[in-house]
Amino acid sequence: MKQLKNAQPALITGAVVILFLLALFGRFEPKVAVSVLLSGLTLGALYFMMSAGLSLIFGLMDVLNFAHGFLFMLGAYVGLALFNAPFLAGLDSNLRFVLALVAGGAGMAVLGAIMEWSLIRPLYSRPIYQVLLTLGLTFVGGEAIKAIWGTAGFFMPIPAFFNGNGPNCPSPDFFSFFKDNCSSILILGRAFPSYRLFVIALGLAMFFAVILLLRKTRLGIIIRAGVQDSEMVQALGINVRRVFTLVFVIGAGLAGIGGVAAAPFIGVNLGIGQEFLLQAFISIVIGGMGSFSGAAIGALLVGLARAFGDQLVLSGIQLPFMTEMIKLSPSIARASTVIIMAIVLLIRPAGLLGKKE
């Protein structure tokens, strides 16, 4: 019985995914459904890079970092600036992209360290004010980006490795992709952008890296213990404050990498910070606050729902009582993920894996 209770989150997740797949394959033909599924995984990977940091930081230090969306956005801007930097113009675009990823991640990690050390640390005795402060940072950060880069959005080119356009394109399978570097790969006869597959792989890599860090290293043990009871950890003679900073750095770095990875297909503009913060919040509500696997599951579910919703509004919705199909804009799909959050709040306020209050 107890085992059944422990397996409850897994069962619910499984049921939701199966229902989703049924709806997806019932509504669309298989090749469309598969590409929606892959788009969902792509978005899920990006949401994961946001929600993982948010959730870890909250679990350990009880700080909900509203500036996380700003870190994501700034990561994208910094990555783009480096990608287009004149002094790197000689290098090929793949190398510049890798540099941008590293710089976006490392830059945001450093910024996160500075933020934690200078602004958040003095306020541990006044937790509400920490939240007010991070909200203010979002605002200031957005204005600063506006001042430096202006209000117009940018497009980041896809690196050459994922942007081939030869005679053999789109690639029929993965092996020929590695030979031709096509911009898209045929999956069940439908072309899917290869760059998005890279984003999925990157998300998976980050997921396993953090899992390894949490399960196999000493730091990970301390973090997990800190999430349970940070005062006890401190009482055992471990400098928890330093671990706080480290976790903040990891979270900020993940957000920065996510921002750079998102840039080539979402674009770089002033709206992406709020947009990804919103979806990451919804992921966390679904997955449960302070749980790393919860954040990952939540991100995956929100990503899938977004992709499904996008496809649905684009292909048109026709309910039984309607005479005509209505076509909606993707904004409606974006907004409707909040409804998922509302449903979760109604049924299970603590989320799938969250601690019960």
Add this chain to the structure above:
Amino acid sequence: MDDDISDQRLTTSNQQPKMNTTNLRKFFSPGVLLALAMAAFPFVLSALTGQPLNTGDPKFWMGMLAQVFILAVYAMSYDLLMGYTGILSFGHALFFGTGAYVAGILLKHAKWDLLPVILAVIGVTLLQSLLVGMLSLRVKGVYFAMVTMAFSQMFFILAEASDFREYTGAEDGLQSIPVPAWLSPTNERLTFYFVTLAFCIGMYLLAKRVVNSPTGKVLLAIRENEPRAQVIGYNTFIYKLIGMSLSGVMAGLAGMMNALWNLNANTSMLSVSTTINALLMTIIGGVGTLSGAILGAGFLQLLGYWLNVTFGPRWPLLFGIIYILIVLFLPYGFIGTWRANKSKILARWNAARGKA
């Protein structure tokens, strides 16, 4: 100053003699004096500058103050939630913006009269705050802040969506809302000024009445110690919901007035920066004091104006930095810091005067 209404009730019910002078002194409390000063302000300024009422400087400063009054109501509504009930919402712009949009759409597209529009704004924001409250009050603390922010972002996205361009004007906002001629903020500035002043005073008295009522005391109890209030036997969820819907309706009305003043409703009224405004006004003035919220609104409006004149379009950046500095160094705001350190400051002041 925050207790004068309850005091007045006490004195009248006791029916004691020789309370007349105290009553008179009570009547001329700083709040009443401020209200009288505000009522006299346009005429005084007009007399001083020698310009007629509906032109030049008097017109400009009346507009400035009318905005302060509107913002003050918005700040008070937020303070009811954050200061008196102790729940931190990051989605307050939702009600402000909804009030503005409902008023705008009904005036412009449905061509309703003002009175039914006001009732509609009250109805819609009441319904909305009940719905959002029922869902988001299931969680607590920063979690609540996050959920309310998500709800307000949803409406922000919907207001921007191109699907409803016909009604909301999408990202351009709802432009040129027709306002009844007698209330036009451009032609009948003096009328508008007094309407907003009356609106602000009325809402202040209402909020104060609520705060001093038995329900208000329960809200305070929830702020101080929610489990304890629960143990005493109060259904804190219902009380929090009452606090939230009251605050939502007040914010909605303020949003409606703001739409009438600007003659438009735009997406920024629903955005995070509008919520930050509410936070800033409340914190600057002092959390948990209605007078502080009014003070905060005045300070914010004048600060915004001054920053805009001095630094041009980059002023929100400085604004945000000021917000962060206040959060870091002045957590209890002007009124709160004053109340906490009154004796210290007065002693220092007296000592300085004694020396001089």
